[in-house]
Amino acid sequence: MIGKRVLIGGLCGALTCVAGGLSAAEQQQCVDSGRASTPTERFAIFDDGTVRDRVTGLLWKRCAVGQSWDGTTCREAPRKQVKSWFSWQGAKAMVARLNDPSQKHQWRMPSISELKTLVESRCQKPAINLELFPNAPAWPFWSSSELSSNPDYVWRIDFSSGKLGTDLKTNYSYYVRLVKGEAPKLDGRTMAKPRSAEEEEIAARNDGIHDIENPDLTLLQRYDQATLGFPLDTRDQVDWAKVLLDGIIEPRTTREGDQVEMAVWDHTIIFKDTQGMPWVRFPHKLHSMWLACENCHDQFFETKTGTADISMQSIYTGQHCGACHGRVAFSPNSCERCHSELYPGVQKWW
Ligand code: HEC
Ligand code: HEC
Ligand code: HEC
Structure with a gap:
């Protein structure tokens, strides 16, 4: 897979990325400007050859x-295999x-809005993120959406250009990429469909982090419920x-549940090189209430101030x-939570 990367991962040079791999003789072409529409970080990548889109919740092959x-x-499909299921x-x-x-x-086959x-x-x-979909064919892919005005036609996307179009169901041999799950945000009809209480519970956890296939899924507490109030x-x-x-x-103190005593250390360090901002108050106490000393020492910090x-x-x-x-802890944008130590001359600034 070496060399077969898209710009999204920031791993290619200016304009083109060589599509290496087993058979793709073509070169993927990417522009370096604008935002990626499918950044790799948006997806959870699993060992079994699937990825979950954290935004739509869909699981893709x-x-x-x-x-x-x-x-x-992905090893190349023999051409004749694609031909063998000629037609939609x-x-x-x-x-x-x-x-x-x-x-x-x-x-199942994805709807056009999913695809x-x-x-x-x-x-x-191809017009697809090759980090997620290695060796993806630059070729049209069928969707399951029939053209409403003429059901002899089906929507498809040409993944060479990324363009949508319709084609006669019977006339073409196109690829299929399988999908699982529901994307309520994408499809008005699924939104409107009344759900059973269990389906609601599953949908509430369909966030790209939970495994919605897990039969015990609904036994897990939901984040919004767990953190209420x-x-x-x-x-x-x-x-x-x-x-x-x-x-609260x-x-x-351990993953297994045996309660080991935490070594809580009440020692506050004030960082003063803050260029006019309030100083930074670093409380060892709060941190060591749930982090072992080894979480920070010496991988991030030495045990010597300054x-x-x-x-x-x-x-x-x-860093x-x-x-x-x-x-895993509050964002660096919450300035006032770290820069909390006022000193003469520096008042609240936020
Ligand atoms: C969340 C990270 C973190 C954890 C957990 C942590 N420390 Fe620290 N520790 C720091 C930082 C940051 C400094 C300052 C380092 C610097 O200024 O370069 C520091 C400094 C120190 C110092 C020097 C203090 C001084 O005033 O000179 C000692 C000693 C120390 N830590 C011991 C511990 C012990 C013992 C524990 C566990 C009870 C612990 N630390 C847990 C981040 C941590
Ligand atoms: C190993 C992880 C880790 C590192 C490194 C770390 N923190 Fe924290 N910090 C946490 C966690 C976890 C919390 C509590 C969760 C939260 O508030 O989001 C926390 C909370 C805090 C708080 C809130 C204290 C309170 O009482 O409200 C401050 C302030 C803070 N950190 C400052 C710092 C500063 C400054 C540094 C660097 C010198 C640092 N932290 C490094 C994990 C870390
Ligand atoms: C997680 C804790 C934390 C948060 C949140 C935080 N800072 Fe800092 N900031 C620090 C630490 C630690 C230093 C280093 C101080 C030192 O070396 O003495 C620092 C240094 C600075 C400095 C000095 C120049 C520099 O870049 O080092 C400025 C200015 C500053 N912070 C502004 C901000 C602003 C603005 C925000 C919010 C957008 C913010 N900080 C949020 C911890 C934090």
Whole structure:
């Protein structure tokens, strides 16, 4: 897969990325300007050759039907296999054969609005993110959406250019990319359909993080329910420090649940090189209430004040405090939570 990368990952040179891999002789072409429509970070990538779109909630196969996932990339479909299910009807019948009818959630052909969410607007040949869909054919893909004015025609997307169009069902041999799940935001009809209480519960967890196929899914507490009434910070995010200090939660000290005593250390450090901003108050106490010393020492900080060359840039790029803040702890944009130490001459500025 080396070399087969799109610009979205920032790994290619100016304008083109060589499509290496097994057979793709063509070069993907990407422009370096504008925003990626399908950034890799939007997707959760799984080992079994699927990706979940965190925005739509849909689960996609990384390989087109006929290609096979070898753990790293998609092996090319023999041309004759694609030909063997010539026509949209043929493709549909083939999708039905691939499914196990006893399973509740079936792989299916995507609707046109679902398929459209995979078009990478910055790239052509193919117009798709190759980090997510390696070796993707630059060729049209069928959708399940028939043209309402003439059901002999079906919507499809040409993944060479990324353009939508319609074609006669019977006349073409196109690829299919399978999808699972529902995208309520994309399809007015699914939105309007009344849901059972269980379907509502599942939908509420269909956030790209939960495994919606897990039969015990609805036993898990929902985030919105679990955090109901918790104190919020100025950015309306849960103030986890306050939640902990007020005793609203009592986290396990280990994953397995054996209650090991936390080594809480009440030692505050004030960072003063803040260029006119209030100083930064770093409380060891709050941090060591739920982090072991080894979480920070010595991988992020040495046990000697003034050693680390901390700056806002280092924080925003994920170093020092930014190893957690902006990831698993409150964002670096909540300035006043760190810059909380006023001194003569510096009043509240926010
Ligand atoms: C969330 C991260 C974090 C955790 C957890 C943490 N520390 Fe620190 N520690 C720091 C930072 C930041 C500094 C200052 C480093 C610098 O200025 O370069 C520091 C400094 C120190 C210092 C030097 C203090 C001084 O005043 O010179 C000691 C000693 C220390 N830590 C011990 C501990 C111990 C013991 C624990 C566990 C109870 C612990 N730390 C947990 C981040 C952490
Ligand atoms: C997670 C804690 C944290 C947050 C949130 C935070 N800062 Fe900082 N900031 C620091 C630390 C630590 C330093 C380094 C101070 C030192 O080295 O003495 C710093 C330094 C600075 C400096 C000095 C110049 C520099 O870049 O190092 C400025 C200016 C600054 N912060 C502004 C801000 C603004 C504006 C915000 C909100 C957008 C903000 N900070 C949010 C921790 C934070
Ligand atoms: C290893 C992870 C980690 C690192 C590194 C870390 N923090 Fe935190 N910090 C947390 C967590 C977790 C919380 C509590 C959760 C939250 O408030 O989002 C927290 C909370 C805080 C609070 C809130 C305290 C309160 O009582 O409201 C401040 C202030 C803070 N951190 C400053 C810093 C500064 C400054 C640095 C760098 C010198 C830093 N943190 C480095 C994990 C970290």
